[in-house]
Amino acid sequence: MEDCRFETSEIQASLLMSTQLFTDSWSSCNTANCDGRIKIQLIAGITYVAIQAVPMIQLGDLVGLPVAGDVLFPGLSSDEPLPMVDAAILKLFFQLKIKEVLELELVGRKLVVITGHSTGGAVAALTALWLLSQTSLPPFRVFCITFGSPLLGNQSLSTSISRSRLAHNFCHVVSIHDLVPRSSNEQFWPFGTYLFCSDNGGVCLDNADSVRRMFNILNATGTPNIEEHQRYGHYVFTLSHMFLKSRSFLGGNIPDNSYQAGVALAVEALGFSNDDTSGVLVKECIETTTRIVRAPILRSAELANDLASVLPARLEIQWYKDRCDASEEQLGYYDFFKRYSLKRDYKVNMSRKRLAQFWDKVVKMVETNELPFDFHLGKKWVYASQFYQLLTEPLDIANFYKNRDIKSGGHYLDQGNRPKRYEVIDQWQKGVAKPDKCERSIYTSTTQDTCFWAKLEEVKEYLDEVIKESSDAQRRSLLLEKILRFESYANTLVKKKEVSVDVLAKNSSYSVWVGNLREFKFKMGYGNEIEMVVDECDAMET
């Protein structure tokens, strides 16, 4: 691990504080607070939406946030446990009719800053979150600045915001003496970038753990001040002119190491001395957040090299597929691998694992923001990931069904069984415009629907169940409908040549299944008329 050589948490803070954005946001908040209503104004091309502070509300009760599905926050990833927000703030969000107001007001805007002071800030953060977590991103840029606002939600909210890669849209300005932003309730959790400020300057922290740690240090050492909560106007004015004067080190010797010097300056910016105990705590806190090892750009450049080094594994699988396709058993690589008996299957399994490891790493790096911001839009990575998925997901499906616990009866496509990397790669593909398809002349080299085999495994089981007649009539007709739907879907794929030859190999699971189905239909006396029930558009949705 290479040492981080410079420290930027203070530069980031003073950069933000020197901008017009900072001062204009505050003046909008001020107006909103004085008028007691939402203030929307356009300054130098930026639309400021300031939400007024509403005093005298009871904070501290968490309530589940309606995420996923067609509700308020569909785009927010909804892992267990449920993201929760302050009930009073959510109520305010509805009471102030923010949704209705903004849906009208923000048409045609390019840059939108949502801001607010105190409770208004918490509502502002919720508003920005609502704008950003729609299924499609808004046609404008959103930035949220709050001043002295209380914490909005729980830890799960915080993690799902950063997993959805939205955290960088939030900045919370907090005076180190202000009590309101700290909550006595341990369940509340910070998210986004925090700008801690004092009369001497400011420091940005963007890691929730460090922010919490900083709150703890401030709780233990600071002198809380009720009036402090109303002093943001003073801070904004003082700090926005700070850049004109040079920042020299006050206490004693400057550390030789640039990183250490930077941290020492940051500690002073918060009004602490580097020598006393609380100063040392602050210093440690800043150090833990800023110790990012390498610049994202360099990391992604190296990743290109890593990708090249796992490519032999991909070629190995490709080669395996070609050999299976050509083999006399006429089985196709999916079924070969599911049988998994030969030494070469073992080797392929190793390759499969190596690739999975690599892509899991990439997905994780993207989630933790270690890679450049637009990494997943790069053509190289979109194609590389797609190619990987097309070739390898069938093997992962085969592996899943080979080792499946039959009693549990779970399927690959059920919640939680499909490896996350594929879902992420699916997401990436959505971001790319599809080229115009021309008609295919021969079968594709890999089946275009990577979950084809998983779907087949499901209907295979359904067919067995129907044939055995073990369940009641109602369920049987339901299953039969599913079977026919898949049959028609598969037919379309084959007709459009969107499948690879391995699907159609004489002894492949698919061919066998088609045979069984035909036999079953014949036995039951079904003609072709049933097939007509399912129309083609429907089939495509399967």
Add this chain to the structure above:
Amino acid sequence: MAFEALTGVNGDLVTISWMASKGANQTEHYLKEEVGGTVFFAFRASFSSEDLFATENTSPFGEIKMKRNQFPCMRSIGNDVDTTVNEAFLKSLEVLIGPRTSFHASVQSAVDRKQQVVFTGHSFGGATAILATVWYLETYFIRDAYAAPEPRCVTFGAPLVGDYIFKHALGRENWSRFFVNFVTRFDIVPRIMLARKTTIEQTLSYVLGKLDSTRAPIHESDQVITEFYTRVMRDTYTVASKAVCQLIGNGEAFLETLSSFYELSPYRPVGTFVFSTQKRLVVVNNSDAILQMLFYTCQSNDEQELSVIPFLSIRDHHGYEELVQSIGIKLLNHLDLHNPLLDGENSIGSALDDLGMSTRARQCIHAALEAEKQRCQAHKNGYYDSFKDSNEENDFKANVKRVELAGIFDEVLGLVKKGQLPDGFEGSRGWINLATQYRRLIEPLDISNYHGQLKNEDTGPYMLHGRPSRYKYAQRGYEHDILKPTGMIAKDVFWSKVNGLNLGLQQDIQEILKNSGSECGSCFWAEVEELKGKPYEEVQVRFKTLEGLLEGWIKDGEVDEKEIFLEGSTFRKWWNTLPDSHKIHAPLYPRERMMDETRAT
């Protein structure tokens, strides 16, 4: 003398330049002065706001793209983007080299007599001098036909002229060394272009009036000037801080969001900067460090200083006479990583003290210098070498090697695109040759792989969707290198070759040849794959173009002629299906016959 070693110019040359620059203000456009075989061109400074921001220009910093056919070198090869410069400055260059002045002819005669040329100017005249130098470099210096001597460009308190690519392109061609810019510590003019037009518009003409030395003197407590100074410094600070955060690479996503709300000046310093203080001159070459210094040297230490700096920022714009006279008397420091930031009278540490650099300022400068070092390390760490080592022809047989190399190449390309390698890297002949060799040997394999896996049916034609950017990049670099001495750009050369084939109306042909593989020799096979199987009449024009260009490619080594007519090659199979009427008149016909005869014997 140390000064000359660091800056490439000696004291006398600077003195004459300064005298000429002063003299130029009495002329309409420029002043020509000949001293000891060197010709000095000094340009007049104008203090009207139209000469700073072109009137019709609506962009936030008055910027415009340079035209590629006029300035073929002024672009980025990696990102294929042209240079951005201030439109008003570019316009004054255009007037200058236009028919209304004798400038062009004067330069031409100096070139004819192989005399050294120096372009110089004070204030906004310096901006013209910088662009005039670029024009000279593009028009005379790179052309083999002229063998023109190296120019020099000496500016005094000049504003910034071009963007990052401007700086990068000059670095790549190794031309940065011709530019020397003198800056007195508080002079506002070198900082003006870092501010947005909208923030300074209102007070600009007032301040320009004050900057013009011929006008009334200024007062220390002029509020308009204080306001102007504050606004310029605010924007300068944003630019400098954003730059330093980027160099360090922290908080990327947050900064990205923030800067999308805040337009930042694209302009960057170019060449060598000489900052002056009471006691010394500080020479800096690193553009990132200069940017930081432009901000931090103008910061104040206390309230008292804060109240006088706005005044000094105007006054210092006329401090160049004193500066020029002091060369040779003042202490001299060179700011780079090799000179540690230690204490002592003649050290960088005390030089930075003189410039009023705070702890924070030192850190930012250190970060800038360190970043350059990292770039050089990335370069040395052998992204390039590992590529070179495996670039043995024997290895290419293995498909695995092919993809591994692609990985390394992409890694280099990723670094190039984000400016993480030294500017000169892309211009080095060694790299261009390697990239070309790689492109010629491997691209055909990639093409065959692409069509072998039928990706053309999944994704579309190779040239449209499939061609990896590494080849496009390698092609751009190669074309840039061979066309540089001619002053032409690749697109024009290609079309003039095609027009030479006389296949029909130029417009129709351009439409037909859109995205065709004929654009580059190593895409020969992609074009063949695209054309084969289609009826001859339909693709006649494209095929004739391909044939017409093939001869040149074989000569340049772009296409291996032995492979074209190999029995069983894609091309051969397709050739056999062509009508005889075509074959007999085709330029390839004799070649085929020859191949067959050789085989027969």
